[in-house]
Amino acid sequence: MQILGTVLRSLARMETKPYPLDLVKGLEKYFDSPEYSDVTIRCITRDFYAHRVVLASQSKFFADAFPDSDIDPALLLEGSMVLGNANAQQNPGCQQIINLQDENPRVVENVLCFMYHADYRDTPCLNVTPPPADAILFNLQMSVAADKFEVSCLKRCAAEKLRDASEKLWNTDAFVKAIASSDEDDDDDDDDDDDEENKDDNRSDDDY
Structure with missing residues (x-):
């Protein structure tokens, strides 16, 4: 419940301009x-x-992942490289590869989709009817991803979709289940943080 309240409260404080329609139309085909x-x-x-100029212009996370940045080298897969000429297109093996294998592929796909379309789908596909709570949970995930990848307009979009889904489902069992699931995810994240702190403490003890 805590993360839902935080996202909805932040929506009222956000002031972001909509993407120009011509810009969106021009980018869509390159997604x-x-x-x-x-x-x-x-x-x-x-x-x-993907295209570096699109990613770097909207996300500090991706901007930092490109050459001459201080990004953790572990994020770049071994053997990846960047060529500033047509060979990068002709030979995909020469492209820079950003490793996001620990991330939810559906979330990553929709983060990228937003950068090219100024929108994303919070349902899996047209011929699938997801559980009612799915939209709430997924928009929460997208809000978290917007923070991680530092895409401010995506943060607002996710908050608006989350608000719309919550208004439709707030008095249903699906809403209660969605909140319970989000709280469980928060607890898991806290447990992971505790595990990392314990590992650091153990390493410090070993040093002595």
Whole structure:
């Protein structure tokens, strides 16, 4: 419940301008397209074609992942490289590869989708009817991803979708289940943080 309240409260404080329609129309066709692609986003189940200028202009996370940045080298897969010429398009193996294999592929896909479409789908696909709580949970995940990848307009979009889904489902069992699931995720994150702190403490003790 805590994360839901935080996201909804933040919506009222946000002031972001909408994307110009012409800009969106121009970018849409390049989403996950090899045309002019110079970076590959690698998830555990699939890769996505992307374009550095699109990612870096909207996300500090991705801007920092490109050359001359202080990004953790572990994020870049071994053997990846960047060529500033047409060879990068002709030979995908020469593209920079950003490793996001620890991230939810559906979330990553929709983060990228937003950067090219100024919107994303909070339902899996047209011919699938997801559980009622799915939209709430997924928009919460997208809000968290917007913070991680530092995409401010995505943060507002996710908050608006979350508000709409919550208004439709607030008095249903699905809403209660969604809140319970989000609280469980928060507890899991806290447990992971505690585990990391314990590991650090143990390493410090070993030093002595």
